[in-house]
Amino acid sequence: xxxxxxxxxxxxxxxxxxxxxxxxxxxxxxxxxxxxxxxxxxxxxxxxxxxxxxxxxxxxxxxxxxxxxxxxxxxxxxxxxxxxxxxxxxxxxxxxxxxxxxxxxxxxxxxxxxxxxxxxxxxxxxxxxxxxxxxxxxxxxxxxxxxxxxxxxxxxxxxxxxxxxxxxxxxxxxxxxxxxxxxxxxxxxxxxxxxxxxxxxxxxxxxxxxxxxxxxxxxxxxxxxxxxxxxxxxxxxxxxxxxxxxxxxxxxxxxxxxxxxxxxxxxxxxxxxxxxxxxxxxxxxxxxxxxxxxxxxxxxxxxxxxxxxxxxxxxxxxxxxxxxxxxxxxxxxxxxxxxxxxxxxxxxxxxxxxxxxxxxxxxxxxxxxxxxxxxxxxxxxxxxxxxxxxxxxxxx
Ligand code: ADP
Numbered sequence: 001x002x003x004x005x006x007x008x009x010x011x012x013x014x015x016x017x018x019x020x021x022x023x024x025x026x027x028x029x030x031x032x033x034x035x036x037x038x039x040x041x042x043x044x045x046x047x048x049x050x051x052x053x054x055x056x057x058x059x060x061x062x063x064x065x066x067x068x069x070x071x072x073x074x075x076x077x078x079x080x081x082x083x084x085x086x087x088x089x090x091x092x093x094x095x096x097x098x099x100x101x102x103x104x105x106x107x108x109x110x111x112x113x114x115x116x117x118x119x120x121x122x123x124x125x126x127x128x129x130x131x132x133x134x135x136x137x138x139x140x141x142x143x144x145x146x147x148x149x150x151x152x153x154x155x156x157x158x159x160x161x162x163x164x165x166x167x168x169x170x171x172x173x174x175x176x177x178x179x180x181x182x183x184x185x186x187x188x189x190x191x192x193x194x195x196x197x198x199x200x201x202x203x204x205x206x207x208x209x210x211x212x213x214x215x216x217x218x219x220x221x222x223x224x225x226x227x228x229x230x231x232x233x234x235x236x237x238x239x240x241x242x243x244x245x246x247x248x249x250x251x252x253x254x255x256x257x258x259x260x261x262x263x264x265x266x267x268x269x270x271x272x273x274x275x276x277x278x279x280x281x282x283x284x285x286x287x288x289x290x291x292x293x294x295x296x297x298x299x300x301x302x303x304x305x306x307x308x309x310x311x312x313x314x315x316x317x318x319x320x321x322x323x324x325x326x327x328x329x330x331x332x333x334x335x336x337x338x339x340x341x342x343x344x345x346x347x348x349x350x351x352x353x354x355x356x357x358x359x360x361x362x363x364x365x366x367x368x369x370x371x372x373x374x375x376x377x378x379x380x381x382x383x384x385x386x387x388x389x390x391x392x393x394x395x396x
Contacts, residue, residue, distance in 0.1 A: 007036040007141050016148045022156050026149075033145065037138055039110075039126040045080040046114075046122040046153065076109065076125030083111040083123045089143065093133055110134050112142055114150035121157075124149055174345040174357075182356060186229060189222035232358045236344060239365040246369050251286040253322065254278045257313060260295040268303040275313035277324075282315075284322055284390050286370055294363045294374075298326040298386050301359065305351065306330020306384065321372070321389045329383040338378055 011032050019025035030042065083090050094106035107127045114122040124146045128134075134142070196215040200207065207215070254277040261273045302311045306328040314325040333341060333348060340346045342364040347357040360374075367374040371391050378384040 007144070008032055009144070012145065012148055016152045022152055025152055029145065029148065037126075037141060037145075038128070040129050041075065041127045043076040043080075043125050044114075044122060044149065045076070045125065047084065047120065075107075076111070076123075076127065079109045079111040079125050080123040083113050083125075084120060087113055087120055089113070089139060091134055091139070093131075104129050106130050108133050110139065110142060112146035114146055114153065116150050116154045118154075121150060121153055174343065182229070182233070186226065189226040189229075192222040193219050193226075229356055232356050232362065236358045236362055236365075239362060246287045246290060248285050248287055248370075250283045251288045251291065252281055253284055253315065253324070254281045256286075256288055256292060257295065257315070257324070260292055260299065261313075264296060264299040264303070268300070270308075271299070271303050272310035273299070273313065274310065275315070277313060277315040280315070280317065282317060282322055282392075284392065286390065287366075290366045291370070294366050294388065295326075297359045297363050301386075302326065302328040302330065302384075304355070309383065317392075318389075320393060321391050324388045324390070326386045327383065328385075332380040332382055332384055333376070333378040334380055338376060341376065342374065 012029055015025050015028040015032070019028065026044075033039075033042075079090060079092055082092075090109070090111040092107075092109040092111070094108065107129055108131045110126040112124045113120045114124060124142070126134075126142065196219050199205075200212065200215055257275055257277040261275060265271060265273065299311060302309065307330070309329040312325075312327040314323075314327060316323045316325075337346075337348045341348065342360050343357075344361045345357040346361075347355055364374045367388055367390070373387075373389045375387045375389075376384065377387065
């Protein structure tokens, strides 16, 4: 094996420093490696809960050898384990001289620990079949490379920890908001119910029929509101613990949509809905009750958050999925909120309308249980479109 060029330390360091995508950085590092350090195979092992896992195997067939060994991704595991145990660089040579025609059975291993201030996080292993062994200079270069890998993975772990922390913090914030919202939300209808009931029961006053009816209607509506709030909370808890059972059956989409439209128009008398679902009737595998619930939620949201706007339901068939779009011409949702509206408890600030921030989360989970996708497009001042994509070939 001839002596190779010196490594381009700058290229290596920069690719580690500036590449946010660690796989890409790994590709660059491996490519630059080949100009100064020849090997048949290279593998990276990372430690995880004191176990060692192969994270990525980067094969560089520099010499066109070792093809059969490539099939076995565990080839460097033993060396990796020894390096992890000793904490030192390890060169492992085959026992006897190398016959030229059987190079594959004579591997020369080089194992290097990936060291960070918090200890060894993994091992980098090279193999050359049939030698030659590694020179001191090559070992020094490989150490430099291992240090780069180590800092890259340390950075990756740090990024992941920061992202997890941010996520946890956001969840806690949402939960706290939710408790504040939900106690307010539960108290408001209860307050109405209690207030009007007490009024009606006052022994010193006699109410005429019209007033009594009006009060009872309010009590009735508020009780419904309370029920739906509690249902939402229970349902999202069930969805989260995966105890919600789906009952899949072939369902006529146009019929399901027609029913939903009738129901929503009974509730929101002024809501204008147009639909082209009847033009091309399709059958999808669905839980009709759950899917109706999604439609109902999207219609109610349009009525609540895009008041006065018509809603158009557009149905289109694609190669392997069925698309159902709910298009409104309301105020839209600002881009900074759009990414969060399917999150549990998330409500766009500034809307006084009652709600729990659970509706779209539940819809998303139901569509997901149908192996579909719920997404949204929105433009402030123009309107919002919710898109349900359901697979056509899902067996149910
Ligand atoms: P909520 O119980 O608050 O209605 P959802 O999860 O159903 O909760 O919706 C989340 C948020 O998304 C709502 O608070 C609202 O701000 C926004 N939103 C939902 N649908 C629309 C729509 N059609 N137009 C504008 N904003 C919407």
